[in-house]
Each structure stands twice: as C-alpha cells, then as structure tokens.
Amino acid sequence: MENNVSHALLFLEEEVQYICLTFMAIMYAIKIVTLLKKPVPPEKAELKGDRVAGAFESLLNILRPWSMESTRNNMYFYAEFMIFHIAVALTIGATFLIPLTPQIMTPPVTVIFMVFMALAFLIGLRRIHRRLTVPEIRIISSPDDYFAIILMTVFFATGFIALYFWLNKMPETAWMWVFFLMTTFFLLYVPFSKISHYILYPFGRVNFGRTFGGRGVTNKKAKDTNWNPTL
Amino acid sequence: MSEKAIKLGAEKERQWPTKTEFTPEMLAEMEKLLPSKLNRVVAASLAGCIHCGMCSDACHYSVSIPEDKTLVPAYKADRFRKWYKSRYDWLAKVFPSFVGAQPLTKELAEEMYDKLFGGCTMCRRCTLNCPMGVDYGMMVRAARSIMQQVGRVPQHLQDTVDTHYNAGNNMAVPQDEMIETIEWIEEELQDEDGCENFKIPVDKKGAKYFLTLNPREPKYYPLTIQATAKVLNAAGIDFTISSRYWDLTNYALFNGNDPDAKLFSMWQVEDVKRLGCEYLLAGECGHGYRALRWELPNWVGGVPFKITSVLELFAKLIRENRIKLDKSVWDGHRFTYHDSCNIARSGGIWEEPRTIIRAAANDFVEMEHHGPESFCCGGGGGALAMPEFTPRRIAAGKIKADEIRATGANVCLQSCHNCTDQLKEIIEHYHIDAKVMNLAELLAPALIL
Numbered sequence: 001m002e003n004n005v006s007h008a009l010l011f012l013e014e015e016v017q018y019i020c021l022t023f024m025a026i027m028y029a030i031k032i033v034t035l036l037k038k039p040v041p042p043e044k045a046e047l048k049g050d051r052v053a054g055a056f057e058s059l060l061n062i063l064r065p066w067s068m069e070s071t072r073n074n075m076y077f078y079a080e081f082m083i084f085h086i087a088v089a090l091t092i093g094a095t096f097l098i099p100l101t102p103q104i105m106t107p108p109v110t111v112i113f114m115v116f117m118a119l120a121f122l123i124g125l126r127r128i129h130r131r132l133t134v135p136e137i138r139i140i141s142s143p144d145d146y147f148a149i150i151l152m153t154v155f156f157a158t159g160f161i162a163l164y165f166w167l168n169k170m171p172e173t174a175w176m177w178v179f180f181l182m183t184t185f186f187l188l189y190v191p192f193s194k195i196s197h198y199i200l201y202p203f204g205r206v207n208f209g210r211t212f213g214g215r216g217v218t219n220k221k222a223k224d225t226n227w228n229p230t231l
Numbered sequence: 232m233s234e235k236a237i238k239l240g241a242e243k244e245r246q247w248p249t250k251t252e253f254t255p256e257m258l259a260e261m262e263k264l265l266p267s268k269l270n271r272v273v274a275a276s277l278a279g280c281i282h283c284g285m286c287s288d289a290c291h292y293s294v295s296i297p298e299d300k301t302l303v304p305a306y307k308a309d310r311f312r313k314w315y316k317s318r319y320d321w322l323a324k325v326f327p328s329f330v331g332a333q334p335l336t337k338e339l340a341e342e343m344y345d346k347l348f349g350g351c352t353m354c355r356r357c358t359l360n361c362p363m364g365v366d367y368g369m370m371v372r373a374a375r376s377i378m379q380q381v382g383r384v385p386q387h388l389q390d391t392v393d394t395h396y397n398a399g400n401n402m403a404v405p406q407d408e409m410i411e412t413i414e415w416i417e418e419e420l421q422d423e424d425g426c427e428n429f430k431i432p433v434d435k436k437g438a439k440y441f442l443t444l445n446p447r448e449p450k451y452y453p454l455t456i457q458a459t460a461k462v463l464n465a466a467g468i469d470f471t472i473s474s475r476y477w478d479l480t481n482y483a484l485f486n487g488n489d490p491d492a493k494l495f496s497m498w499q500v501e502d503v504k505r506l507g508c509e510y511l512l513a514g515e516c517g518h519g520y521r522a523l524r525w526e527l528p529n530w531v532g533g534v535p536f537k538i539t540s541v542l543e544l545f546a547k548l549i550r551e552n553r554i555k556l557d558k559s560v561w562d563g564h565r566f567t568y569h570d571s572c573n574i575a576r577s578g579g580i581w582e583e584p585r586t587i588i589r590a591a592a593n594d595f596v597e598m599e600h601h602g603p604e605s606f607c608c609g610g611g612g613g614a615l616a617m618p619e620f621t622p623r624r625i626a627a628g629k630i631k632a633d634e635i636r637a638t639g640a641n642v643c644l645q646s647c648h649n650c651t652d653q654l655k656e657i658i659e660h661y662h663i664d665a666k667v668m669n670l671a672e673l674l675a676p677a678l679i680l
Binding site (some may be wrong): 035036038039040041042043044045046048049058061062068069070071073074134135136137139140141142143144145147191192193194197200201203204205206207208209211212215216217 | 270274276281284286287303305321329330359364532534577579600
C-alpha cells in the first residue's frame, strides 16, 4: 500500500504529529517527575515476601484476570477491556504506520486493524450506555469520563472508515483528515484527561505490589522463607 | 508484685480538642495540611481512579446496602479526590467541574467526614479489586489524618486514642489492676487439670516472647488470656506479659494521627528492650497485629527484635508437634473462620489460622469469601468506636452475616476483638444461631496435657 496523499495531509500526518507528540511527552514527563518526587512510604518491617517480585506480578495483573475477584467474576467485561485497549494500541499504531511505513498496512493487516476498531466502537457504545444507566457508575462519572469514552468511540469509528477507504486505495479522504485531526487533538488533550491513566497505572500497580508483595499477601510463590520464627 | 505502680502514658495529660462541624478556619488549616499527606502512594491513588466502578462489588458497605449508591468506594474516595483535584489537577484549574474537581467547602468536608470515617473501614478489599492498584486504605487514612488534625474526628474514637496517650493503654487499666488481673488469671489457670505448674510471668526479663494483649481481654475477656497462656505453657514457650506497655492496640492507625501512632509504638519498643525479649508477640487482635508487625517498624524507624503473631506461633507449634490436640472435644460443633482484614489482607496471615482450626476441629466450613478476599465484618477501621455510625455499621455487616449463615456453622471463629464485638452484634441482629470464639479458645480445651 502507498500513502499517496497531498503535501498538506502529509504535513498533518508527520510534522504536526511530531510537534504534538513532543508536547505530550513533555507533559507526561512533568507528570511522572512530579509523582516520583513524592516521598515513598518507608518499609522497615521484616518482609515476608519479595517486594520486587510483588511489583512485577502486580504490573502483570492486567494479564491475569483470575487474580482479582472483580475481573474473575466479570470475564465478559474483562474481554471487552482487553479488546478495547488492543484497539487503542492498534489505532494509535495506525497513525504511525500509515505515514511512516505504509507498506506494512497491507489489506490483511488493515482488515485486522479494522476488526478491532469496529469491536472497540461497539464496546465504546456499551460503555457509554453503562455509564449512563448503571446508577453506581453514573454517580461517580464526571464530564471528563463521558467525554473520554465518547471521544474514543468516535475515534474508532473514524479510524475504521478511514481505513476502509485506505483499503480501497483511497488514502486521502475527508475521513483520513478527520482521523489525523482527531489524533492531533488527542496528543494535545490526553495529558490533561483521564485517558492518561496509563501513565499512572505503573505507579498504582507497583505501589500495590511492593506493599502487598512484601507482606506476603500476593506473590506467595516468591515468599521469603527466611521468615520463620524460632521456638 | 512488690513494685510500686508507676504512671504510664504521657507525662502531661491531654484531651484532643474535637469539633462538631467544620469552620472556615479549619478548612484553611486543612488546605495547609494536604501537601504533607501526599506521599507517592496517596498521590497516585488520588490521581489514578478511572471511575470504572469495579470496586462497587468489593465493598461490604455497597454490597450490603445496595440502595445507597454513595457507599460505592469510588464515590466515597471522590469526596477527598474532588478536593485534591481542585488543588493539583491541571485541567481543573480551567474547567473544575469538567473533571469533577471541587474546592474544599464545609459541605464537601462534612461529606468526607461522613463517608471516610463512617462509611469505610479501610479494609482494602476494594484495593485488592482495583485494576489501577488504588490504595483506598492509605488514601482514607490520609484524609482522616487531615480531619483529625483540625479536630473533626469521631469523639469516641479520639477518646480512645487520648486514653491510650494518657494512661498507656486504651482502656486506662492501671498497672496494679493489670498485675492483679494476671495473677488472678494465673490462679484460675492453675486450677485447671494438668495446669498446676503453668505460669503467666509478668515482667520476666530475658523471656523469649513479649506477649501483648488487647485491653478488652483484662477488662472483659480474661478467659482469652487464660486460654492463650494455657497453650503457650503447654508448648513450653518462654513468654512474659509486661506490667507496663502490654496493649497492642494503636487506634492512631484509625484516626490518622502519626505522632500518636509513633509515640505508642515507641513506648512498646522501649518496653520490649527493657525486658530484653527476642520477639514482640501480637495477641489475637486484627489492627493490633498490623500496627505492630507492619506499621510499628516504620513509625519508629526499625526495631532490634522480631515481631510475630500468636497465630503464626500456634501454627508452628502444631506443625512441629509441640502441642497435642484432641479434636473430639469439639465434636458436634461446626466451625467457620472470619479473616480479620488487618491480619489476612493487610497482614499476610490466612493459612496459619486454618492450620490451627484443622488441627483442633473436625468440622470446618469456609465462607464463600475467605482469606485475603474475605469481606470485612464491618467492625474494622475503628468503626466500633464511632457510635454515631452504628446503624450503618450493622447494616454493612449483612454480607458477612449471610455468609456465616450459609456455612451452617454454630461457631464463628476469628482472631480480632473488634471483629468479635461486630460479629456478636450482627449474629444477634440477623438472627443467626452461632457463637463467636477466638482461636486460643478453640485450642485450649482441645489440648492433651
């Protein structure tokens, strides 16, 4: 596949994206440094488990739905979550692949991307519905929560249609313009939105893993056998 | 005991000034205090919630009282998070309502008080079920700490801490009364068959284990001390009880006052060092175990001795055949076990109680949720010291009551005095035909001496 587009669209796909990406990276760096500057609660107690192993296990929690009751009892919800986030990665990936290595975006690859985008779009609709109709979710939802999920759902729909035309050898369409304009907006907006939760995810999971891993609550296999009171 | 009773606790008595509502001055003071409470765990927990709602099925409040959606953990934590966002969220500087930020007002502060003192036991079950790893326990304690500093804290909870501060234990048991109680329990123990030579040493220097107690034991449940001492004697364990800082509770864990938590810990550390014991041994108490085992070393900057629990010790005694048990004494009884949140989920002990129970009883049935996933009984987080929230506490115990009932057990075992009181209340309230016992009381009658 070739990305035969106008200079203007190419400018949007490349230079504009790089500038916005740099902005996003700076904002994220500030966020990360701000959190890293916060003092870490001390752990002077004699440990019963491995804090490092606990942190790693906790980070990989996302791939072990059976480890948490909340996901174990909601496997359908978890499957939706996985598909949605894979679609996020693929959709963002498409914004890099299309201008930089269009030859990778072959018809079979493009179809895979489109399938995930379509599923994520449907999941997005379901999540919007859930946020609006489930009382305990509605009561905790802020406008940012609604905006974020609506934005992502629209992004998937736009990406799907743009790729449909790409598949039909029409790389420059209004949909492709909208797709990349939305990408630009995302790069500028996401650091300020709840969508940036993936930057906070490692902090939360590592904190959790270090605490509960060190106490031998999680990562039982890595339990430090040195903790063995003598009689 | 010839030693003259000494004044325990702080030299100068105090009564923390509590307030019945927030004033503008208190809110201003809270604004100043907030940055000091934002360590990395608390800050990441405040920033990290994505409002996915996965915590709603994890909380005993929201599960037991489904009609009140404001008891969902994310909602409760948002009372604090809204304030945090108004101070630290970038987008909130421009569009506060858009991200759910709200400046600290009297109304928001009162909601925080209601939900974070009266609607959360800091049991961390939601933490265990949070995909983002949000530590609600730490976050709620930080919020409580700020409110307590300005005087907005449940009166009875603060009284409990003040009593500990003034008297060296949270029920103001005088030293001479404590010694007399122990001597009386020792006599009672020696009256039991095969226990003639059993001792409950007080202030024995060089003893291996420094046994700590919950003040409810000398005050209301002396038979628990007797049962524990019987097991330790039967196994030949070298232990002592201090006449001074024997109270393992630390309610400053619940009101969030770090200087008090540190002070109570220091007293105990100095007392262990005074007697030259190798182990600080936590009696059967949920938050007491956590406060000693996991928080005390951090509050005082490390300790020169080891800290363990009677549950770990009892289990080890059983595994190493140091005590022999006759299970038949409990025939006709069906047991279940309630895991205290601070012992299991925040403490890593849930296999040991089961080792103990299976060695002492034939009929043991697990509740649907057990071990680290056990539901809080509703008595944690200092809830029993907040009578203004009693109706909600009893209502929140419904899920636990239902799970106890489902086992068909006529004895609910546990290892925590707050759990004891709450379980007794909910068992009565929800009309369950069961009694509540701790593990020493299970072991003691089954001992083969």
